[in-house]
Amino acid sequence: MGMGRPRAFDADAALDRAMDVFWRHGYEGATIAQLTEAMSINPPSLYAAFGSKEGLLKAALDRYTEKRDAWMDRVVSAATAHEVAERFLMEHADAQTDPANPPGCLLVQGGLACGTGSANVPFELAARRTRTEDQLRERFVRAKAEHDLGESVDPATLARYLSAVTSGMCVMASSGANRETLREIAAVSLKAFEEQTKP
Amino acid sequence: MGMGRPRAFDADAALDRAMDVFWRHGYEGATIAQLTEAMSINPPSLYAAFGSKEGLLKAALDRYTEKRDAWMDRVVSAATAHEVAERFLMEHADAQTDPANPPGCLLVQGGLACGTGSANVPFELAARRTRTEDQLRERFVRAKAEHDLGESVDPATLARYLSAVTSGMCVMASSGANRETLREIAAVSLKAFEEQTKP
DNA sequence: AGATATCTGTAGTGTTCGCTACAAATGTGG
DNA sequence: CCACATTTGTAGCGAACACTACAGATATCT
Numbered sequence: 001m002g003m004g005r006p007r008a009f010d011a012d013a014a015l016d017r018a019m020d021v022f023w024r025h026g027y028e029g030a031t032i033a034q035l036t037e038a039m040s041i042n043p044p045s046l047y048a049a050f051g052s053k054e055g056l057l058k059a060a061l062d063r064y065t066e067k068r069d070a071w072m073d074r075v076v077s078a079a080t081a082h083e084v085a086e087r088f089l090m091e092h093a094d095a096q097t098d099p100a101n102p103p104g105c106l107l108v109q110g111g112l113a114c115g116t117g118s119a120n121v122p123f124e125l126a127a128r129r130t131r132t133e134d135q136l137r138e139r140f141v142r143a144k145a146e147h148d149l150g151e152s153v154d155p156a157t158l159a160r161y162l163s164a165v166t167s168g169m170c171v172m173a174s175s176g177a178n179r180e181t182l183r184e185i186a187a188v189s190l191k192a193f194e195e196q197t198k199p
Numbered sequence: 200m201g202m203g204r205p206r207a208f209d210a211d212a213a214l215d216r217a218m219d220v221f222w223r224h225g226y227e228g229a230t231i232a233q234l235t236e237a238m239s240i241n242p243p244s245l246y247a248a249f250g251s252k253e254g255l256l257k258a259a260l261d262r263y264t265e266k267r268d269a270w271m272d273r274v275v276s277a278a279t280a281h282e283v284a285e286r287f288l289m290e291h292a293d294a295q296t297d298p299a300n301p302p303g304c305l306l307v308q309g310g311l312a313c314g315t316g317s318a319n320v321p322f323e324l325a326a327r328r329t330r331t332e333d334q335l336r337e338r339f340v341r342a343k344a345e346h347d348l349g350e351s352v353d354p355a356t357l358a359r360y361l362s363a364v365t366s367g368m369c370v371m372a373s374s375g376a377n378r379e380t381l382r383e384i385a386a387v388s389l390k391a392f393e394e395q396t397k398p
Numbered sequence: 399a400g401a402t403a404t405c406t407g408t409a410g411t412g413t414t415c416g417c418t419a420c421a422a423a424t425g426t427g428g
Numbered sequence: 429c430c431a432c433a434t435t436t437g438t439a440g441c442g443a444a445c446a447c448t449a450c451a452g453a454t455a456t457c458t
Contacts, residue, residue, distance in 0.1 A: 004404025005454040028227045029314030032446055042407055043447070049405095053446065104311065112373040113301075113308040115228030126374035160371070160380060161387045168367025172359070174311040175325035181359060188360045192391025203434025204424040231416055241437055242417070248435095252416065316444095 011049060012063065014039040019060045024102040027057055027111040027121045057110070058124065064106050065128055072135050081143035085162060085193045088136065092166045093182035096173040104170035133163040153197055161196070165189045210248060211262065213238040218259045223301040226256055226310040226320045256309070257323065263305050264327055270294075271334050280342035284361060284392045287335065291365045292381035295372040307369035332362040352396055360395070364388045 017038040021030045032053060036043055050056040075091065078084045096104050103109075110125045111118075140155035149155070169182050216237040220229045231252060235242055249255040274290065277283045295303050302308075309324045310317075339354035348354070368381050 003456045004402080005406075006456090007405065008454090024312060025314050026227070026310065026312035028225070029312055029317070031314065031444080033444090034315075044408095044449095045406065047447065102312075108370055109312040111225065112303065112311070112370060113223060113225035113228055115224050115230065116233075118228070122373065129370075129374065157383050157387065160376075161384050164367035164371050164384045165364060166367070167370035168363035168365070171307055171311060171328075171366035171370070172363050174321065175328065177359075184356050185360050185363045188356065188391050188395055191394045192387050195390045195394045196387055202426045203432080204436075205426090206435065207424090230414085232414090243419095243438095244436065246417065 007045075007049070009039070009041050009045065011059075014041060014049075015056075015060050015063045018056055019064055019106060020102065022057060022060060023104075023106045023109055026109060027053075028114055028118060054118070054121065057121065061106070061110075061124065061128060065131070068132065069135075072132060076135060076139040081140055081149050081158075081197065082194065084136070084139055084143075085158075086190055088162055089165065089186035089189055090183065092169060093179060093186045096166075096169055097177075097179040097182060103173040103176070105166075105173075108167055108170035109174055129163065129167070133159050136162055149197055158193065158196060161192070162189070206244075206248070208238070208240050208244065210258075213240060213248075214255075214259050214262045217255055218263055218305060219301065221256060221259060222303075222305045222308055225308060226252075227313055227317060253317070253320065256320065260305070260309075260323065260327055264330070267331065268334075271331060275334060275338040280339055280348050280357075280396065281393065283335070283338055283342075284357075285389055287361055288364065288385035288388055289382065291368060292378060292385045295368055296376075296378040296381060302372040302375070303369040304365075304372075307366055308373055328362065328366070332358045335361055348396055357392065357395060360391070361388070 017040070018035050021035050021038050024030075025034070030053075032043055032046070035053075035056065036046055039046065046056060050059050071091070075087045076084055078087055092105075095101075107125050107129045111121050112125075114121045137155045137159035140149060140153070140158050143149040144151070144153060144155060165185070169177075169185055172185070173182060216239070217234050220234050220237050223229075224233070229252075231242055231245070234252075234255065235245055238245065245255060249258050270290070274286045275283055277286055291304075294300075306324050306328045310320055311324075313320045336354045336358035339348060339352070339357050342348040343350070343352060343354060348357075364384070368376075368384055371384070372381060
């Protein structure tokens with residue numbers, strides 16, 4: 001028995017193209033026609049490989065999360081909690097205004113509210129955002145154990161604050177805010193972080 | 200010549216219902232069927248009164264902005280810039296978790312990214328968000344003139360920062376963050392505001 | 399080479415979308 | 429009461445949606 005005709009397209013490259021479409025138009029705003037054209041494949045190939053539009057999104061999110069995890073690993077590898085926060089904020093400002101990608105972040109632009117047929121999409125995106133927040137919190141827990149952060153500091157609050165600020169920066173980026181503007185916001189937020197961590 | 204059959208529904212009440220649907224499902228996720236059912240009218244009545252789905256959104260946004268302006272007037276009427284920031288942040292935390300409304304804010308949940316056919320919807324929402332930011336900035340300009348804020352303070356940066364934080368709170372609210380959580384974020388942000396305004 | 403298994407492209411499927419034609423209903427002005 | 433203007437409910441329009449049946453193409457395995 002044979003193994004069948006091999007796939008003629010690179011799945012990861014296709015996912016990168018799909019990611020861009022979801023990012024730019026949101027989950028519901030992205031049509032199969034747009035996706036297949038961007039991926040340079042036909043609908044049957046898409047459905048054979050990813051099952052459904054939602055399956056394609058999840059595959060694209062997996063790939064997105066993969067890259068993001070690698071980035072977060074570098075961020076939390078900074079020596080101090082303060083430097084973690086600084087890198088996290090500043091590199092977010094840069095990433096969200098990187099001309100290589102649509103503005104903002106896929107996990108936010110992908111869709112905060114969806115129709116009844118796609119109700120679990122916002123859920124899925126929220127779960128991935130929470131993951132980043134968790135990574136930050138764990139890093140701050142460690143910083144506390146290492147006496148890099150004081151006893152009175154709440155790692156969860158710090159992580160949530162940074163997560164909220166970067167989400168807000170996504171909203172600003174989607175409205176056309178430029179890199180300078182986002183960096184200013186990041187700088188002010190970093191001041192808050194400093195104030196929060198040394199009383 | 201007569202004046203025609205009078206409208207049998209209250210347009211403002213209908214807009215409130217439509218607002219809720221757009222808020223909960225986003226512009227693209229909201230269907231005419233859902234809207235008409237929520238508004239307790241039939242499609243022809245909707246189109247006679249508001250022209251199109253996008254026209255309905257704009258009418259709902261006008262009504263939303265009306266209420267929001269009244270609220271912002273109260274916020275900026277606070278005696279000091281610090282108190283303005285505090286009210287703005289804290290009341291945002293409360294409003295975004297008010298069980299009377301869907302989580303977050305219509306101007307964010309309405310849609311950051313849309314399909315090609317609705318490309319100006321995110322634009323429209325962004326314009327309304329900018330309005331709030333403008334109101335804050337103007338208030339801080341005044342505070343600077345009154346020597347309530349120091350010479351080195353940039354009103355635009357402060358306004359953008361507060362706007363970004365509340366947008367980020369919207370994202371958190373749509374992920375299920377509760378009032379306590381948002382208030383914590385608001386509290387940390389207020390610390391940043393304080394730090395930014397007295398160097 | 400032959401049988402088998404999977405992919406690819408064409409050309410659709412049924413459903414739902416935003417939107418509207420039409421006639422009956424209901425008000426005003428003469 | 430009658431002509432007129434506008435709204436309302438029913439029913440359905442064309443277009444676009446996510447998705448797929450099918451046949452031909454291309455690989456592997458014996």
